[in-house]
Amino acid sequence: MAPKPPHKQSVSMGRGARKRDDDSGTEVGEGTDEWTQSKATVRPPDQLDLTDAELKEEFTRILTANNPHAPQNIVRYSFKDRECQMEPPPRTNFSATANQWEIYDAYVEELKKQEKTKEKEKTKTPVAKKTGKMAMRKLTSMESQSDDITKVSQAAKIVERMVNQNTYDDVAQDFKYYEDAADEYRDQEGTLLPLWKFQNDKAKRLAVTALCWNPKYNDLFAVGHGSYDFMKQSRGMLLLYSLKNPSFPEYIFSSESGIMCLDIHVDHPYLVAVGHYDGNVAIYNLKKPQAQPSFRSSPKSGKHTDPVWQVKWQKDDMDHNLNFFSVSSDGRIVSWTLVKSELVHTDVIKLKVEGSTTDVPEGLQLHTVGCGTAFDFHKEIDYMFLVGTEEGKIYKCSKSYSSQFLDTYDAHNMAVDAVTWNPYHTKVFMSCSSDWTVKIWDHTIKTPMFIYDLNSAVGDVAWAPYSSTVFAAVTTDGKVHVFDLAINKYEAICNQPVVARKKTKITHVEFNPIYPIIIVGDDRGHITCLKLSPNLRKMPKEKKGQEVQKGPAVEIAKLDKLLNLVREVKIKT
Amino acid sequence: MTEVEETLKRIQSHKGVIGTMVVNAEGIPIRTTLDNSTTVQYAGLLHQLTIKAKSTIRDIDPQNDLTFLRIRSKKHEIMVAPDKEYLLIVIQNPCE
Numbered sequence: 020m021a022p023k024p025p026h027k028q029s030v031s032m033g034r035g036a037r038k039r040d041d042d043s044g045t046e047v048g049e050g051t052d053e054w055t056q057s058k059a060t061v062r063p064p065d066q067l068d069l070t071d072a073e074l075k076e077e078f079t080r081i082l083t084a085n086n087p088h089a090p091q092n093i094v095r096y097s098f099k100d101r102e103c104q105m106e107p108p109p110r111t112n113f114s115a116t117a118n119q120w121e122i123y124d125a126y127v128e129e130l131k132k133q134e135k136t137k138e139k140e141k142t143k144t145p146v147a148k149k150t151g152k153m154a155m156r157k158l159t160s161m162e163s164q165s166d167d168i169t170k171v172s173q174a175a176k177i178v179e180r181m182v183n184q185n186t187y188d189d190v191a192q193d194f195k196y197y198e199d200a201a202d203e204y205r206d207q208e209g210t211l212l213p214l215w216k217f218q219n220d221k222a223k224r225l226a227v228t229a230l231c232w233n234p235k236y237n238d239l240f241a242v243g244h245g246s247y248d249f250m251k252q253s254r255g256m257l258l259l260y261s262l263k264n265p266s267f268p269e270y271i272f273s274s275e276s277g278i279m280c281l282d283i284h285v286d287h288p289y290l291v292a293v294g295h296y297d298g299n300v301a302i303y304n305l306k307k308p309q310a311q312p313s314f315r316s317s318p319k320s321g322k323h324t325d326p327v328w329q330v331k332w333q334k335d336d337m338d339h340n341l342n343f344f345s346v347s348s349d350g351r352i353v354s355w356t357l358v359k360s361e362l363v364h365t366d367v368i369k370l371k372v373e374g375s376t377t378d379v380p381e382g383l384q385l386h387t388v389g390c391g392t393a394f395d396f397h398k399e400i401d402y403m404f405l406v407g408t409e410e411g412k413i414y415k416c417s418k419s420y421s422s423q424f425l426d427t428y429d430a431h432n433m434a435v436d437a438v439t440w441n442p443y444h445t446k447v448f449m450s451c452s453s454d455w456t457v458k459i460w461d462h463t464i465k466t467p468m469f470i471y472d473l474n475s476a477v478g479d480v481a482w483a484p485y486s487s488t489v490f491a492a493v494t495t496d497g498k499v500h501v502f503d504l505a506i507n508k509y510e511a512i513c514n515q516p517v518v519a520r521k522k523t524k525i526t527h528v529e530f531n532p533i534y535p536i537i538i539v540g541d542d543r544g545h546i547t548c549l550k551l552s553p554n555l556r557k558m559p560k561e562k563k564g565q566e567v568q569k570g571p572a573v574e575i576a577k578l579d580k581l582l583n584l585v586r587e588v589k590i591k592t
Numbered sequence: 593m594t595e596v597e598e599t600l601k602r603i604q605s606h607k608g609v610i611g612t613m614v615v616n617a618e619g620i621p622i623r624t625t626l627d628n629s630t631t632v633q634y635a636g637l638l639h640q641l642t643i644k645a646k647s648t649i650r651d652i653d654p655q656n657d658l659t660f661l662r663i664r665s666k667k668h669e670i671m672v673a674p675d676k677e678y679l680l681i682v683i684q685n686p687c688e
Contacts, residue, residue: 118647118650118651119650119651119654120647120650120651120654122654123650123654123655124654168594168596168597168614168622168623168678169594169595169596170675170676170677170678171596171600171614171675171678171680172595172596172599173675174673174674174675174678174679174680175596175599175600175603175673175680176599177659177660177673178603178612178660178671178673178680178682179599179602179603179606181660181662181671181673181682182603182606182608182609182671182682182684183606185608185669185684185686186606186607186608186686188686266602266606267602
């Protein structure tokens with residue numbers, strides 16, 4: 020553009036000069052020429068030289084009613100008062116109460132902010148900060164938009180429990196405070212007071228196959244659902260109920276195969292080990308909201324080929340890995356270890372039926388595999404455990420010897436349904452079977468100390484946690500039998516039908532570790548909670564003048580006394 | 593349906609429950625199973641009462657906090673469970 024204007028100027032000057040030479044007289048001619056000339060752009064010499072791009076740049080200016088050239092802050096000096104008056108600054112109204120807890124909350128927030136800034140300083144990258152801020156902005160805008168009724172979840176849970184407490188108010192009061200006064204007049208018998216009933220529509224057709232109280236939260240218990248019927252096998256469910264909400268379970272898990280057994284870890288009460296009918300074992304983690312188990316065995320990882328009848332958590336091994344044992348009808352007792360989020364199996368023992376080796380020519384020996392149905396680990400001697408089998412034998416085994424048993428007991432004529440060590444006395448254990456009997460043993464003696472015939476197949480048996488001489492047994496005719504050996508060595512002190520309909524078989528029973536209640540599961544999928552009356556919870560009476568002794572030593576001594584009586588009788592006969 | 597919706601549905605269908613409502617932090621009802629005028633009345637009155645109750649508990653011990661509030665009257669029981677941003681109110685007739 021630069022060379023052009025002077026050229027034009029020279030042209031115009033040239034023209035102007037020509038005109039003057041031609042028509043010096045006529046003003047009109049000059050005027051029109053000057054007017055046509057005015058099209059040429061006149062550029063002042065001090066104008067900015069800008070490039071095309073810069074010239075095309077647009078600057079937006081907002082027009083306001085304010086005068087942009089007027090001063091913003093005016094200070095007026097009044098000559099009369101000789102004072103300065105300024106325009107007042109912008110103000111808003113704010114009101115709050117300064118309570119002690121508001122001050123406390125403010126301090127807590129400050130602390131949190133300080134901790135956050137400390138964390139941010141540790142992980143500092145400017146790019147990450149920017150993206151973080153963008154993400155934060157997006158999040159906050161989303162939250163304010165959605166109604167977000169999921170925030171009420173905690174309050175809803177509390178209200179549901181309150182509503183249930185109101186409906187079952189009398190039951191809750193009974194649970195806490197009712198002690199049957201008629202027990203005084205009942206000689207030595209006791210009763211079971213029915214409290215809550217737990218049932219869920221989804222588990223209606225499934226039998227209760229396993230019960231376990233949570234070791235940490237005493238009102239929470241786990242129920243495994245499946246089917247004992249060989250012909251009718253369908254899915255399984257794991258439900259966890261709380262006594263505080265009898266109408267709906269706290270956790271629900273579904274599985275393809277029926278659950279046959281479960282166990283909750285003592286140190287990690289959110290881990291539930293489960294054994295299935297198809298031979299698989301799984302671990303559910305209650306802390307994670309997934310519906311699928313956290314870890315599962317598979318045919319590759321050595322699952323059982325027959326239903327898993329019992330699982331039990333063990334102490335962590337030397338590498339601090341979680342591990343549990345499982346027993347199954349395929350004759351294997353397997354130890355499962357959780358190594359780096361995978362289940363690794365180790366065969367501990369293969370059950371062999373002793374005396375079954377048939378002499379086949381060429382010296383071949385056939386070993387028939389025994390089917391394990393129940394096991395229990397000794398409380399103090401870590402490596403020792405008992406296994407009950409379908410043939411009715413109980414083997415005392417050690418974790419270190421995989422081929423030989425420490426001892427064998429010819430316990431029952433039919434399959435052993437449950438085996439449990441006494442919680443106090445280290446030598447005593449109990450077994451029950453479908454041959455209608457419950458037997459109490461001393462593991463050093465091959466014959467049982469006590470035998471009880473209950474007129475119906477015994478589904479499960481459990482020792483009471485508060486006394487070494489009290490235990491409960493449940494039978495398929497719907498009755499619960501409670502025994503206290505210190506009161507009556509030969510009969511049950513409580514013999515009560517518990518289920519509503521006839522032909523309902525009770526499958527499992529468990530004592531609560533703290534409260535005087537038991538839960539009983541039946542084959543219709545219902546769980547009934549019963550309170551033990553005072554006669555069933557008798558503690559040894561203090562003689563006058565003597566101190567009341569409490570503690571495990573007393574319990575052991577009590578049982579020892581009884582056993583000695585029985586042993587004396589045996590020696591005599 | 594989300595778990596919370598299911599829980600609220602269960603509460604509403606529980607024996608003796610007359611009505612449930614969810615009120616936000618400003619006292620405005622968000623969700624209700626009762627008619628409009630009753631809801632507005634309950635929401636306004638109970639919101640103020642909950643704030644007072646919460647203030648009382650925290651004044652006594654700032655580390656403590658209100659878990660729930662139960663008002664038993666001759667005719668029925670009003671249960672209020674406060675949350676960080678919402679208030680859940682349930683009216684139940686315990687003995688039918």
